[in-house]
Amino acid sequence: MLQRVQKASFQHLKLRLEVLLRFFSRRRGFWLRCLLCWGIGCLALSNDEINAYDQRFHLRGDQKASSQIVLVTIRQSDFATIYDTRTNFLDNMSEVTDITDSYFWNKRIWSELLIRILRQNPKAVGVTLYFGDNIGKVALTQEEQKLFYDMRVFWSATTNNLDRVLNPAFTSRDLNNIGSNEVRRDEDGVVRRVFPQRAELPHLVEKITGKKFPTTQAGLPINFRGSNKVFTQYSFSEIMYDEVPFDAFTNKIILIGAETSSGPVYITPMGTISRTEILAHTTDTVLGNKWIQRLSNSWYAAGFFVLMLIAVFLITTYPQSVALFFILWIGTLLAALSAWVFDTFYFWSPAFSPFVLLGASWIIFIGYQASKVERKNFRLQQEQQYLQELEQLKNNFVSLISHDLKTPIAKIQAIVDRLLVEHQSKDESLSQDLQSLRLFGDELNRYIQSILKVLRVESRDFKINTEVGDINEVVEEALQQLRPLAREKHITINTSLEPMFSLEFDTTLIKEVVINLVENAIKYTPHGGSIEVISQEEDDLVHVIVKDTGEGIKPEDMEKVWGKFTRGSDQDMKTKGTGLGLYLVKYFIELHGGKVKMESVVGTGTTVSFTLPLDTESESEVLA
Known part of the structure; x- marks a missing residue:
């Protein structure tokens, strides 16, 4: 029984030693650097004891003699x-x-x-x-x-x-x-x-x-x-x-x-x-029993080991400037403490060799940290390259699928349109089904178009094409396109467009912004509601405001709605959508150096506005 216990204890000790050896083996470069710093400090101790010992008397000056x-x-x-x-x-x-x-x-x-x-x-x-x-x-x-x-x-x-x-x-x-x-x-x-x-x-x-x-x-x-x-x-x-x-x-x-x-x-x-x-x-x-006392070198070597560990901890834990400050502070404190102990208690402790140890630790481990950062950067570059390739593969896949879906959807819509013409007067139920199918096709087509827009604007070679234009004219074109949709819900669209000078912007993107905002307002405004579109100039900014009388947005959803594929928490079951409209709005406006803003009261309505700078030079600086 005793032999079994002894054998089990030996096996447990052996296992712990193997674990310890594996730990040191994995970080042998770190510990070898620690031993190098410690060795440099111990070598400097022999020179410190001779030269620094004499310097102590010079620094101390004349003392009162017996x-x-x-x-x-x-x-x-x-x-x-x-x-x-x-x-x-x-x-x-x-x-x-x-x-x-x-x-x-x-x-x-x-x-x-x-x-x-x-x-x-x-x-x-x-x-x-x-x-x-x-x-x-x-x-x-x-x-x-x-x-x-x-x-x-x-x-x-x-x-x-x-x-x-x-x-x-x-x-x-x-x-x-x-x-x-x-x-x-x-x-x-x-x-x-x-x-x-x-x-x-x-x-x-x-x-x-x-x-x-x-x-x-x-x-x-x-x-x-x-x-x-x-x-x-x-x-x-x-x-x-x-x-x-x-x-x-x-x-x-x-x-x-x-x-x-x-x-x-x-x-x-x-x-x-x-x-x-x-x-x-x-x-x-x-x-006076004023003999100069000193410890054995083994005690100083042990103290140097602790000092080295503190220096390494500071260098590997804190930023370089902070670590350097603490190391200089520790070195100065040790020198002052050494001088005070020597003058007061006649006890000699090294002052120069700790500075050598701290300096060696700083030089060696700053290089060690730099090599670690370099290795991490190399791995990050590899991961970034891999992610870029993966992102490009995903975009290519989505673009390919979306593009391939457009052709059959267009064919389906053409067939539905033809069947609607042929059977509109023959079979009323079939006509309703065909109209529903046509609407579903339009909805699917809008989803695909939205995905293609996101892929296009997030690509690296995407650039805005600015030209001189009238913002009110762009707003009118967008509203003309959406008025039929508003009439289906008996929603009134009122405009208050202040005459303004022309400015430089991408007319296609800004028109897409207005369409998305007004289309959202129509979507979330109940039958018989109203929408108001306002444009005005204030200071060096052009403001475009879209107000609706819809259900409003909860305060906890105000920040989330600007995200990609994100919608209000209570809208998933009420209305359909991709959650890309407001994301594209924010993205396009910020490309122009502008800002978007949303205010909403639940049960009253929502106001969404965006601003564009009139100063084209400031706009160019922002885009750069």
Whole structure:
């Protein structure tokens, strides 16, 4: 039983995987483009982390540094007066990391400097210069030993080319007063990070702050607070001449360094600064716990995947202009958010690579959308061509059938007319049947003629033939043709035709319009009713109005009656018709640049009117 359940579960899982694979297979082009965009964003991340990281500091500018850090700068000119009296030194030049440090050694001057600084009870004093084998053996008195081995003073140690530790001359027995002053450059020569040192030689910053670096193998990004002069600084001369405040060093961390044109300088994201200032920035970062934090690349890659999906959704869902606006807005928002998080919470997030990802998504998927539209247009063109051929086939068929029906109908009508003449006086019932047959033939002939008219006007090569004519004359010709039909129903046709100038129009089509309107009025007007036909000129338009006293049209049918093969909802059983008359009326009038209008009240009657423009130039523009 358990094996059956496990087998069924396995089969169900296999089926779902097959469905999923088929789904991705059908849209592999879409997903491959998504992976390409995502890959471009991830590749841009490596470059973003280096270049954009430096740009963040430039954009941020100088920040407020810790007031607990004070720099003491010894200039080369401070030692120029005593340099000539110094003895030869540098006994072991091969092991010296920075030979210029020894230039600033003088026991008497350093004793005086440390006395003046320690007198104000600082928290710690860090000497960033290396004084070891490069200054030779130094003989110290008991008072000097207390001064140079003071527990608040920490001396810099360094390493040689063989990675051997070079301790300073004033190293205590327990090695508690020394620390490494190493400043390590990245591969491009820029100092961005500080690296934890070996256990037996902590970093000088760790010694003067009493705090350990967070352990990491990749190095800790230094949160540079600005370029030069962001920390409180005093020169050697100001201290010797008592030109500093009495509490300038009280409970402060003092970093003593040198300023010399021959000494090394370091390139940082904030520009070129000295080793002492780099250590000061590192000290500020440790004191305020301002380490630059970042996530692992896998988290950024996951975020890029989500961002890519959002961009693709916008591009494939909304119009190009709307999608571009949202993409630019998202990119700008991410850049602003990244800068704010970096300045406020010291958290680094990429800003340039998201723009690269969004730009790649835009370029790739705009092309994808364009190809989709092109394929759809191609299919539409094929379908349109097929529909045109089908429409032409239908028109040809209807035209052929209608044309072939006209001949037998004409023959039937001729035979009926002959029989009516022969049997009119012999058999009254037969004569009535023949008259009915004649009427049915006329009705069928009108249906066929109406279909042929629709096919003709809807053909592509149909054009109106305009000529100068009198609209009233056309109306009279149409009424003359329809008066016999009106007399059969005892309907009176009244006219009120206002004299007007001639205008350009297709006389055949407009006559067909008037015939259709008046014929409809006769058809739907009861026996003994009346019809009024009016023509008048108003502004730049000619108005022709046909009023009847028929049953009227329901409001819900007012718009439908203009359609092809459409009639009023209650007329199918009362009167016969094709539903093409008003369709042709509207079509012919709009070809002339005019308009049709209908007003009707149920039980009272209907008024149908059309207008034609007098301005032939405006008419030509409409037709074009």
